[in-house]
Amino acid sequence: MEPSxxxxxxxxxxxxxxFALPLAGPMTRLLAWMLDVxxxxxxxxxxxIAVALLGWMASDLAGALAxxxxxxxxxxxxxxxxxxxxxxxxxKRAFRLRVVDAHGLRLQFSQxxxxxxxxxxxxxxxxxxxxxxxxxxxxxAQRLGDFAANTVVIRAPRLAQPDxxxxxxxxxxxxxxHSHLCARLRQRVAPEEAALALSALLRRxxxxxxxxxxxxxxxxxxxxxKVEFPPESLDxxxxxxxxxxxxxxxxxxxxxxx
Amino acid sequence: xxxxxxKFFAAERPLWAELDVMLLRLEEHQNQQPxxxxxxxxxxxxxxxxxxxxxxxxxxxxxxTRCYLESLVARGHxxxxxxxxLPHRLKLFEWFFMTFPQxxxxxxxxxxxxxxxxVAGCAFGGLALLFDPDSRHTTMAFGHDQLTPSxxxxxxxxxxxxxxxxxxxxxxxxxxxxxxxxSVSTLALGMTWGVGTIxxxxxxxxxxxxxxxxxxxxxQGQFLAGWILPHGSIExxxxxxxxxxxxxxxxxxxxxxxxxxxxTRLRAVSHDLMTLIFGVALLLIWAGLVEGFxxxxxxxxxxxxxxxxxxxxxxxxxxAFLAKGGSGxxxxxxxxxx
Numbered sequence: 001m002e003p004s005x006x007x008x009x010x011x012x013x014x015x016x017x018x019f020a021l022p023l024a025g026p027m028t029r030l031l032a033w034m035l036d037v038x039x040x041x042x043x044x045x046x047x048x049i050a051v052a053l054l055g056w057m058a059s060d061l062a063g064a065l066a067x068x069x070x071x072x073x074x075x076x077x078x079x080x081x082x083x084x085x086x087x088x089x090x091x092k093r094a095f096r097l098r099v100v101d102a103h104g105l106r107l108q109f110s111q112x113x114x115x116x117x118x119x120x121x122x123x124x125x126x127x128x129x130x131x132x133x134x135x136x137x138x139x140x141a142q143r144l145g146d147f148a149a150n151t152v153v154i155r156a157p158r159l160a161q162p163d164x165x166x167x168x169x170x171x172x173x174x175x176x177x178h179s180h181l182c183a184r185l186r187q188r189v190a191p192e193e194a195a196l197a198l199s200a201l202l203r204r205x206x207x208x209x210x211x212x213x214x215x216x217x218x219x220x221x222x223x224x225x226k227v228e229f230p231p232e233s234l235d236x237x238x239x240x241x242x243x244x245x246x247x248x249x250x251x252x253x254x255x256x257x258x
Numbered sequence: 259x260x261x262x263x264x265k266f267f268a269a270e271r272p273l274w275a276e277l278d279v280m281l282l283r284l285e286e287h288q289n290q291q292p293x294x295x296x297x298x299x300x301x302x303x304x305x306x307x308x309x310x311x312x313x314x315x316x317x318x319x320x321x322x323t324r325c326y327l328e329s330l331v332a333r334g335h336x337x338x339x340x341x342x343x344l345p346h347r348l349k350l351f352e353w354f355f356m357t358f359p360q361x362x363x364x365x366x367x368x369x370x371x372x373x374x375x376x377v378a379g380c381a382f383g384g385l386a387l388l389f390d391p392d393s394r395h396t397t398m399a400f401g402h403d404q405l406t407p408s409x410x411x412x413x414x415x416x417x418x419x420x421x422x423x424x425x426x427x428x429x430x431x432x433x434x435x436x437x438x439x440x441s442v443s444t445l446a447l448g449m450t451w452g453v454g455t456i457x458x459x460x461x462x463x464x465x466x467x468x469x470x471x472x473x474x475x476x477x478q479g480q481f482l483a484g485w486i487l488p489h490g491s492i493e494x495x496x497x498x499x500x501x502x503x504x505x506x507x508x509x510x511x512x513x514x515x516x517x518x519x520x521x522t523r524l525r526a527v528s529h530d531l532m533t534l535i536f537g538v539a540l541l542l543i544w545a546g547l548v549e550g551f552x553x554x555x556x557x558x559x560x561x562x563x564x565x566x567x568x569x570x571x572x573x574x575x576x577x578a579f580l581a582k583g584g585s586g587x588x589x590x591x592x593x594x595x596x
Contacts, residue, residue, distance in 0.1 A: 063428035
């Protein structure tokens with residue numbers, strides 16, 4: 001296991017491959033927990049109504065069922081849901097969080113039980129102060145229960161299938177008319193530069209408009225200096241379009257020119 | 259070299275999809291053992307996805323695919339490299355009658371330490387009452403300081419169980435849940451390197467010692483034994499076992515003289531901690547039933563001798579269970595002895 005960066009838990013497989021799990025922050029976890037509290041509260045209310053109805057017939061039995069029911073709900077809800085849904089309660093599911101083993105291994109029932117039973121100390125002296133502070137200062141954003149159980153809470157966003165087609169395919173690329181220059185471009189651009197250009201294109205919608213214009217201007221200027229294409233190929237091409245064409249040439253070398 | 263992404267995707271995408279489906283099946287049906295061919299295929303697909311991730315990270319920083327592949331590799335890693343026992347259907351009978359006593363014995367020195375701390379608390383509570391009778395208002399919980407033992411015994415015997423009649427189930431369930439909460443807290447306080455657990459055990463001892471001395475001083479020793487023993491012979495050892503679990507957790511955190519990393523030590527004891535605390539919960543269910551339906555009835559409804567003998571028999575059975583339970587069966591491998 002490698003040291004965690006600020007927001008990621010980096011793990012290294014025996015094959016030497018490193019992958020990162022994005023750690024959940026205390027605020028998202030707090031929101032997920034609050035949603036769970038609301039859910040438990042709602043189910044408790046339903047249980048109270050059922051018990052009140054039963055109380056007409058057998059008040060002692062109803063009282064006993066209520067006491068045990070509330071206790072099991074409070075303690076058993078997170079354990080049962082995290083076990084059944086592989087590390088997710090309803091709150092965690094809603095906020096796309098998941099409890100996982102800190103070594104990236106399969107989550108065990110004992111880990112789920114320990115992390116939830118140790119809430120008793122995380123909740124001290126009230127409002128999850130101990131757990132919250134531990135989470136805030138821990139490199140892996142672990143509360144004490146997570147620490148003892150060797151678990152971490154990660155963000156589990158819905159993963160879309162990668163779709164480069166949408167970005168690169170089906171668009172006219174004026175640079176492809178000069179195959180010898182395209183070949184030279186592939187020869188002169190370093191993989192890191194190509195990766196940078198690709199990242200910029202894929203993340204372009206996340207950028208502020210001004211930053212986006214500035215970034216694409218700088219990247220296009222740097223790439224234009226690598227290979228000089230004839231002016232007619234670049235006529236009317238904005239920096240972003242130019243960059244898209246360059247990335248198309250670099251990453252889709254065998255596509256027929258459009 | 260810059261990766262030809264289109265060619266790369268065309269070649270790898272079907273394999274990623276196959277790995278995804280295979281992992282989903284394994285995650286959904288954790289009890290099923292995959293065949294050797296399936297394991298080989300899973301290993302191949304995982305290696306391929308890992309290699310793809312490596313190539314992508316080196317030759318094309320494409321974030322979406324990288325996230326997708328990282329997720330696949332992480333899930334595959336969990337399935338392939340997990341060496342702990344596979345989750346199996348819970349065999350409650352086997353777990354309670356074999357695993358629980360075996361686990362108890364494996365860490366018995368912490369139990370004896372918990373006993374010692376509680377006895378020290380008892381001595382403190384008893385001596386405090388002897389030397390300072392006013393301390394009863396501090397050391398006695400649940401309103402025991404409001405009446406003298408003789409007054410309480412008289413009241414209990416006159417009521418002939420009417421005080422509890424019709425609300426045994428509610429009282430029992432309250433006791434079960436309350437005592438389980440206390441036990442869970444005693445375990446959880448082990449996270450303070452065991453200091454919180456020791457304080458909790460000592461405090462329980464103080465209450466027990468003060469009440470015991472109060473009743474014995476007042477000549478109500480027989481009532482006390484008849485009242486406490488039927489449920490206390492299970493409840494008190496259960497709380498002590500919770501203390502044993504808390505001390506085990508605290509000692510694991512301290513790791514005195516151990517070269518094993520903290521996370522590995524915690525991983526090694528997590529199953530034992532869970533076994534101990536769930537075993538305690540089951541014992542407390544029995545103790546709660548006895549306290550609600552049996553302990554609160556006194557003479558003339560139930561002779562004290564019957565209650566005392568019942569409590570002693572329970573204590574004997576519990577001792578035999580913890581000392582001998584599961585001794586003829588092999589213990590799960592890899593469990594550290596403390």
